[in-house]
Amino acid sequence: xxxxxxxxxxxxxxxxxxxxxxxxxxxxxxxxxxxxxxxxxxxxxxxxxxxxxxxxxxxxxxxxxxxxxxxxxxxxxxxxxxxxxxxxxxxxxxxxxxxxxxxxxxxxxxxxxxxxxxxxxxxxxxxxxxxxxxxxxxxxxxxxxxxxxxxxxxxxxxxxxxxxxxxxxxxxxxxxxxxxxxxxxxxxxxxxxxxxxxxxxxxxxxxxxxxxxxxxxxxxxxxxxxxxxxxxxxxxxxxxxxxxxxxxxxxxxxxxxxxxxxxxxxxx
Ligand SMILES: NC(=O)C1=CN([C@@H]2O[C@H](COP(=O)(O)OP(=O)(O)OC[C@H]3O[C@@H](n4cnc5c(N)ncnc54)[C@H](OP(=O)(O)O)[C@@H]3O)[C@@H](O)[C@H]2O)C=CC1
Ligand SMILES: O=C(O)C1=N[C@H](C(=O)O)C[C@H](O)C1
Numbered sequence: 001x002x003x004x005x006x007x008x009x010x011x012x013x014x015x016x017x018x019x020x021x022x023x024x025x026x027x028x029x030x031x032x033x034x035x036x037x038x039x040x041x042x043x044x045x046x047x048x049x050x051x052x053x054x055x056x057x058x059x060x061x062x063x064x065x066x067x068x069x070x071x072x073x074x075x076x077x078x079x080x081x082x083x084x085x086x087x088x089x090x091x092x093x094x095x096x097x098x099x100x101x102x103x104x105x106x107x108x109x110x111x112x113x114x115x116x117x118x119x120x121x122x123x124x125x126x127x128x129x130x131x132x133x134x135x136x137x138x139x140x141x142x143x144x145x146x147x148x149x150x151x152x153x154x155x156x157x158x159x160x161x162x163x164x165x166x167x168x169x170x171x172x173x174x175x176x177x178x179x180x181x182x183x184x185x186x187x188x189x190x191x192x193x194x195x196x197x198x199x200x201x202x203x204x205x206x207x208x209x210x211x212x213x214x215x216x217x218x219x220x221x222x223x224x225x226x227x228x229x230x231x232x233x234x235x236x237x238x239x240x241x242x243x244x245x246x247x248x249x250x251x252x253x254x255x256x257x258x259x260x261x262x263x264x265x266x267x268x
Contacts, residue, residue: 007033015076101166115258124166126243
């Protein structure tokens, strides 16, 4: 059995800790490095100390130290951090699984360019359930293309810094693409005051932030006399971690290229 040597960026973050636990629990993966920003109080500590089972891998802020001996970097941090990691990984042939959300167009273009030098899975949601939900939305959008208003509602924990969520935006893109619309033109991201009547071609977004909500997404197709809601709810971040490990296994025989979770899960 080949054992995948995986480093984790944002090692002390919510997803970082979950990933370190999942890597330790899987038979075919080993934690080979842990990275965090220099300001982090966890730099220099064991990557799994907060899980109560030290693994002998220290959290480093120096890329070369953190990534020496790693074939993969799983990155759930912030766009500015992921882009720095990306540059290093592309240069050193380290494959990346990028779960960070909130990239602008330039950031997404940088990821696509780096994928010419190394293999990358980039997706706003690594869970099987959300990616199957995206397929359901393609089907639903075809059937509700006329006479149904489309609204996307997402809820996350109080610490989330970007809105709408990457998953909600992806849902909007999938629906807009299916309907031949451009999300940049039809997306409505806030409403306040006298808004006028709803444009029937619009796709609306609503954001809720509170407590410890892991991640809920609902797409509402509201017609006359009926409405349909397609909902996905995450009850644990473990689903994102397991999806990330599936992504690493998928990249094992790829040298370059940009992939998403549809590729990993065979959903295209
Ligand atoms: N694709 C998916 O399936 C999922 C994606 N996400 C996305 O992953 C990202 C992280 O989420 P979460 O783990 O909850 O966030 P956290 O804030 O808990 O963790 C982020 C980690 O990244 C570190 N960090 C912050 N800024 C930088 C930087 N500039 N460079 C490098 N590292 C940095 C943080 O360090 P410090 O704490 O010291 O600031 C922390 O260790 C978000 O974009 C979120 O939307 C989340 C879940 C699932
Ligand atoms: O920040 C989070 O927590 C999550 N972020 C991702 C997103 O923005 O879609 C995925 C998931 O919803 C959890």
